[in-house]
Amino acid sequence: MGTFGCYAGKTGVRKEQKEIFASQMMKLLNYGGMMGLEAVQIFGRKLLLLKPAEILPGGKFTFWFNYFEDDFWEDASFDAHSCSLWSDKIGSAEFSDVITAAYFLFEMYDDEPGFTEINGDIVKDTAYVGWLNHLLKTKFSMKKRFRLWENMEAYAFGRRREGYDAPDAEEVMSSVPTGLELYSGGTDLADLFFIIHGTESLKESELVPDTYPADVYGCRKAVEHFFCGRDEEEAMQTLRDLLRKDRAGRESCSDPDRKEIAEYTLFLPARVIVYLTAELRQKPFWRLWKKLCNSVYRDEIRKRYAPAWLEELRRSTIEAPIPPVRTSDFLRQDGYFTFWNTPEELKGQPNYYISDDDRMYWWDSTDEVIISEEAQQWLRELAAEHREIMEVTSEAPEQKKLFLENFIKTLADANDYYKKIYPFQKMFYEFIDHSDRKEYRAAVELFRRLCERNREKGRIIEKAHADWSISSRNVTHNIARLQLKRYLSVMANVRLREKYFGF
Numbered sequence: 001m002g003t004f005g006c007y008a009g010k011t012g013v014r015k016e017q018k019e020i021f022a023s024q025m026m027k028l029l030n031y032g033g034m035m036g037l038e039a040v041q042i043f044g045r046k047l048l049l050l051k052p053a054e055i056l057p058g059g060k061f062t063f064w065f066n067y068f069e070d071d072f073w074e075d076a077s078f079d080a081h082s083c084s085l086w087s088d089k090i091g092s093a094e095f096s097d098v099i100t101a102a103y104f105l106f107e108m109y110d111d112e113p114g115f116t117e118i119n120g121d122i123v124k125d126t127a128y129v130g131w132l133n134h135l136l137k138t139k140f141s142m143k144k145r146f147r148l149w150e151n152m153e154a155y156a157f158g159r160r161r162e163g164y165d166a167p168d169a170e171e172v173m174s175s176v177p178t179g180l181e182l183y184s185g186g187t188d189l190a191d192l193f194f195i196i197h198g199t200e201s202l203k204e205s206e207l208v209p210d211t212y213p214a215d216v217y218g219c220r221k222a223v224e225h226f227f228c229g230r231d232e233e234e235a236m237q238t239l240r241d242l243l244r245k246d247r248a249g250r251e252s253c254s255d256p257d258r259k260e261i262a263e264y265t266l267f268l269p270a271r272v273i274v275y276l277t278a279e280l281r282q283k284p285f286w287r288l289w290k291k292l293c294n295s296v297y298r299d300e301i302r303k304r305y306a307p308a309w310l311e312e313l314r315r316s317t318i319e320a321p322i323p324p325v326r327t328s329d330f331l332r333q334d335g336y337f338t339f340w341n342t343p344e345e346l347k348g349q350p351n352y353y354i355s356d357d358d359r360m361y362w363w364d365s366t367d368e369v370i371i372s373e374e375a376q377q378w379l380r381e382l383a384a385e386h387r388e389i390m391e392v393t394s395e396a397p398e399q400k401k402l403f404l405e406n407f408i409k410t411l412a413d414a415n416d417y418y419k420k421i422y423p424f425q426k427m428f429y430e431f432i433d434h435s436d437r438k439e440y441r442a443a444v445e446l447f448r449r450l451c452e453r454n455r456e457k458g459r460i461i462e463k464a465h466a467d468w469s470i471s472s473r474n475v476t477h478n479i480a481r482l483q484l485k486r487y488l489s490v491m492a493n494v495r496l497r498e499k500y501f502g503f
Helices: 015-031 094-109 127-136 148-161 169-174 187-197 212-227 232-243 247-251 256-265 270-280 285-292 308-319 327-331 356-362 373-391 397-418 425-433 438-453 455-463 479-492 494-501
Strands: 005-008 034-042 045-052 060-066 071-079 084-086 115-118
Touching: 005 094, 015 060, 015 071, 015 094, 015 127, 045 397, 045 425, 060 094, 071 094, 084 094, 094 115, 094 127, 094 327, 127 327, 148 169, 148 187, 148 285, 169 187, 187 212, 187 270, 212 232, 212 256, 212 270, 232 256, 232 270, 247 256, 256 270, 270 285, 327 356, 356 373, 356 479, 373 438, 373 479, 373 494, 397 425, 397 438, 397 455, 397 479, 425 438, 425 479, 438 455, 438 479, 455 479, 479 494
Parallel strands: none
Antiparallel strands: 005 115, 034 045, 034 060, 060 071, 071 084
């Protein structure tokens, strides 16, 4: 068992859109903290190096670790050539959130019915699209979700292939985005609920003339009259023949037994006659509709049941872009188990929530990452200490091997004690390539000092469960450990490192 995500729809992307789609996908995987890992062994010590999302030769990026979640999941991959995404178990935190947003990107590009799903349930939270709009500077809406009949028809047909029952009312509403349920009203929703709940509750004395329920009720009475005293098989065939006629053929229908139904076909969609027939004759609607839907008329001229102002309100709200959601807000975790079993030593302290201070690797001087004043002051203090260390650091060539051994040992010791402290791949090799320069040597010494003076605060990591997904975030993301991650992220961000450390 586990948590699985997917896009239940057409994942193919049109040729002319593939380049921009692949670029957008890689950006969200990158900023979402998805990482591959490289294992290295030097001087007898093993290290894992972080490989952020980027298209590698061959056009495929494979990942299984999330930087913010600090946890491993089963392999996932994105192929830029085919624009295909594949994932297995995704957990329920940042890895899951980013994968789900990635599947929403497919939904945004697909003009046909389709849903982003987790464990077979449709995801209706708009925050995923809000994050896409923030990160990609897009104006995606969830208007496709309001093509209710088309969507539920595809959903029902798909479920039948897998042997499941037809969608119920909860599943219909689960396709409607959170907070926008009020704008889902209309004849599509009415038809779906009539299929699910039936039309027996419609009472002529309670109906308002010229409303949709009144017309459906009238059509029901016409269908009842049509079947009365007839051979069912013959009547069904006669009705099929009527629904397959074009508008002119239905308008000219003179058969008194079919004329009343034919009049309703001029303004009601064929599905209404079919679901009323299915209800009255106790037949499974979706099975019947699947056989007929491609051959029935589609030239009805529908009445306008809602006032123009309401239709415009629905349209403008449904088509409006989802408001942007900042990355730190999107990645914030506050589930039931996020702080479960926090040890007594940490009780009374603030809970850990991701902030832009944890995203300094992605700082680029824009407002995507806004480093707090507290973190900036911390960096200034570290930079001053770095300059002091440089004053007593030698650049002697014979110190190179000693530096490399110390570099590897410092990183490995940090990982052994604080757990899951991984340097970025490019930063690691950059430091090795510049092992003769005192700026880099001083930076490693500063990291060693950080590890030493944080040991007491970092000891709480001993309380972490072997499976970090069921450990309190206050333990796994304790401040001592976070400072080491943040320092390494600054060392990996050349622009930010230059700003504070000057190299």
